[in-house]
Amino acid sequence: MTERKPLFVPLKTKYYEQFEAGVKVSEMRPYGPRWNERTCFVGRPVTLSKGYGKQNRISGVITRFRRTTPEHLGAAQNDWIAVYGEDRNDVAEIFIRTELSQ
Template sequence: MKPLFVPLNANPYDQFADGTKTDELRRYGPRWNENTCPTGRKVTLSRGYGKKNRMSGVIWRFYKQHGSLFGSTYKESIKRIYGTLDIEIAVISITNLEKIENV
């Protein structure tokens, strides 16, 4: 299975890079679910869609949770991005991050 490509905005990418973020939240559905995000699948995190600023890692946990069941910080982000808390969210936990050197 190819590594899962996860494009990120600058702030979340930097949080993964400095170790303050380990979970990526996406709207649960055809792109982000148990089949596309199995435990052990390799991941490529990218700061945007360019070839620079990439990290590789591994999914160590995946679960689905209703938006209304998160803590206040996550709830604010979910509401801001999706406009509602009445959705299912895919929580993708990523570990073993290493910077990919551009050759």
């Protein structure tokens, strides 16, 4: 199998710092053409970035993918609403093991 280009995931500072501290293990995005089972497959490398700058980056790998709804996010539902509003479309939840958590 050929090496796949890492999935680039820009994050707000708050969420980047949570990954950096090892307290965040998944990222949520609107499910669709960019964020789905085909693009976010288990084993794909990931580059988490604090915004779009090149200074703050964390490497990782996708360990699990889940398609769900905002109502099934539990406590993370508040973060979803803060970023995406009251959108009721499906959520792509991408579980990531980072180089910091290994």
